[in-house]
Amino acid sequence: MSTQALSGLQRPGWLTFAAIVLISVGCLRIISAIYYFADSVRVVNLTGGAFGGHIFLWGLWDLLIAVLALGGGFSLLAGNTFGRVIGYAWAIVVIVQSFLVLSYAPWFGFSALLLAILVIFALSATSDWREQPA
Numbered sequence: 001m002s003t004q005a006l007s008g009l010q011r012p013g014w015l016t017f018a019a020i021v022l023i024s025v026g027c028l029r030i031i032s033a034i035y036y037f038a039d040s041v042r043v044v045n046l047t048g049g050a051f052g053g054h055i056f057l058w059g060l061w062d063l064l065i066a067v068l069a070l071g072g073g074f075s076l077l078a079g080n081t082f083g084r085v086i087g088y089a090w091a092i093v094v095i096v097q098s099f100l101v102l103s104y105a106p107w108f109g110f111s112a113l114l115l116a117i118l119v120i121f122a123l124s125a126t127s128d129w130r131e132q133p134a
Helices: 004-011 013-037 055-077 083-103 105-125
Strands: none
Touching: 004 083, 013 055, 013 105, 055 083, 083 105
């Protein structure tokens, strides 16, 4: 085995979990942003929400979350501290959004809130781990 493969095996499981969640949510948010931009009927009615009936702004918001998630996830997999900072920032943004949409889409808001809390736990539980230089 190469040293790069071995270093991937030494990464804590919670940190890998956080990276995979960030990448998965990033891909999902890109798809939902496309639905927002297309003014799709598949999107829940959020006219009473923070951005009102401006579906395009909800799409930009989802795109911001996707960029943060993908950047943080790939950075965590690379072993960079920058990924931790982005992961925390992503979790804060998702928690705020979860509370904004909780009354309009309760299952979506609750599941996003739960994932953000798990990512914060994963990042804080592995805060003392650092990637060993090859």
